Amino acid sequence: MSDRGLLLVLSGPSGVGKGTVCKALRESMPDLVYSVSATTRSPRAGEVEGVNYFFTSKEDFRRMIEQDELLEWAEYVGNYYGTPRKFVEETLDSGRDVILEIEVQGALQVKKKFPQGIFLFLAPPDLAELENRIVGRGTESEETIRHRMEMARTEIELMDQYDYVVVNDQIECACSRIQSIITAEHLKKERQIHKFRKWLKEVE
Amino acid sequence: MSDRGLLLVLSGPSGVGKGTVCKALRESMPDLVYSVSATTRSPRAGEVEGVNYFFTSKEDFRRMIEQDELLEWAEYVGNYYGTPRKFVEETLDSGRDVILEIEVQGALQVKKKFPQGIFLFLAPPDLAELENRIVGRGTESEETIRHRMEMARTEIELMDQYDYVVVNDQIECACSRIQSIITAEHLKKERQIHKFRKWLKEVE
Numbered sequence: 001m002s003d004r005g006l007l008l009v010l011s012g013p014s015g016v017g018k019g020t021v022c023k024a025l026r027e028s029m030p031d032l033v034y035s036v037s038a039t040t041r042s043p044r045a046g047e048v049e050g051v052n053y054f055f056t057s058k059e060d061f062r063r064m065i066e067q068d069e070l071l072e073w074a075e076y077v078g079n080y081y082g083t084p085r086k087f088v089e090e091t092l093d094s095g096r097d098v099i100l101e102i103e104v105q106g107a108l109q110v111k112k113k114f115p116q117g118i119f120l121f122l123a124p125p126d127l128a129e130l131e132n133r134i135v136g137r138g139t140e141s142e143e144t145i146r147h148r149m150e151m152a153r154t155e156i157e158l159m160d161q162y163d164y165v166v167v168n169d170q171i172e173c174a175c176s177r178i179q180s181i182i183t184a185e186h187l188k189k190e191r192q193i194h195k196f197r198k199w200l201k202e203v204e
Numbered sequence: 205m206s207d208r209g210l211l212l213v214l215s216g217p218s219g220v221g222k223g224t225v226c227k228a229l230r231e232s233m234p235d236l237v238y239s240v241s242a243t244t245r246s247p248r249a250g251e252v253e254g255v256n257y258f259f260t261s262k263e264d265f266r267r268m269i270e271q272d273e274l275l276e277w278a279e280y281v282g283n284y285y286g287t288p289r290k291f292v293e294e295t296l297d298s299g300r301d302v303i304l305e306i307e308v309q310g311a312l313q314v315k316k317k318f319p320q321g322i323f324l325f326l327a328p329p330d331l332a333e334l335e336n337r338i339v340g341r342g343t344e345s346e347e348t349i350r351h352r353m354e355m356a357r358t359e360i361e362l363m364d365q366y367d368y369v370v371v372n373d374q375i376e377c378a379c380s381r382i383q384s385i386i387t388a389e390h391l392k393k394e395r396q397i398h399k400f401r402k403w404l405k406e407v408e
Binding site: 121134135159162164193199200 | 364366370385391
């Protein structure tokens with residue numbers, strides 16, 4: 001039996017470039033499986049069931065919520081979106097790693113249901129950039145700045161719930177850091193020692 | 205202030221290739237600082253104080269043991285060898301990573317004194333190889349095989365004390381895995397979040 005895969009949860013503040021990094025990462029790691037969401041919205045032209053989304057009726061979606069079949073879910077402009085646990089579990093069982101790209105609130109829901117996931121916080125390129133987002137061009141009202149400060153503070157406190165912080169300065173660098181994290185996580189002793197123990201038993 | 209460096213402890217059973225991997229790693233990562241041992245043996249031609257070893261009298265070495273100035277030490281054919289804590293701490297404080305290549309018993313001593321180190325177990329290339337080491341060429345006595353089995357069992361149980369298991373199938377692959385581990389360890393949230401918190405305080 002091959003080892004179980006890892007669930008990588010790529011998250012971070014809005015506008016940080018989660019989608020771009022996730023896309024680049026999947027291109028450089030074709031074995032990485034993208035977690036397919038369930039949604040109640042109608043398919044758009046070209047969207048394929050099971051590839052872009054699992055298209056679901058509202059009734060079915062509500063049943064999935066009730067039966068705890070979603071790692072996280074949210075309602076957005078009248079439709080439901082969520083991460084079916086079954087797809088993730090089956091892919092991990094097959095030995096492949098899964099990546100889930102998601103905003104911060106969703107990631108924290110996933111962490112409650114699947115704490116063994118690897119939680120990656122994608123952070124803005126540098127603190128100057130974060131500062132720009134807060135202070136703006138000097139034309140912002142005090143209230144706007146205070147509001148943005150509050151947002152930054154909340155984001156940084158949520159960072160504390162994650163396993164790793166990856167700065168998105170350049171897409172290639174961010175991808176390469178994430179690849180290192182995936183490699184290192186697979187090499188953790190807890191994920192390796194059972195092979196040696198199993199083999200010792202067989203040789204006995 | 206730059207971040208504190210990491211102490212990487214590269215260890216594993218004798219004959220697994222610790223020295224070769226450590227040398228290759230240092231060549232590919234010139235910023236990685238090699239932990240210099242103290243010894244009471246006399247310098248050989250070409251050996252430089254503070255580069256190859258810290259050459260020490262037996263009296264001084266015994267004082268270092270008593271004053272807990274060594275992360276580990278051992279006696280070998282009438283001489284002492286050990287890892288001075290001061291050199292490691294000062295290098296880490298300067299923001300550089302230190303690598304310590306050491307046999308398993310020494311690594312476990314280091315773990316007691318410096319549990320925040322990253323402990324890497326270098327494992328034989330594959331289980332077939334380990335099996336060869338045990339069963340030999342079919343000409344070994346039952347007692348030899350039993351003894352080797354005991355050794356393998358002990359090594360694998362000691363593996364449990366480490367953070368990562370790196371298989372040494374090819375030197376380049378082993379080095380690249382270790383580099384991934386170093387990258388990932390630096391990206392751990394505990395080692396990143398303080399920068400963001402500090403900055404938030406400054407902006408306030």
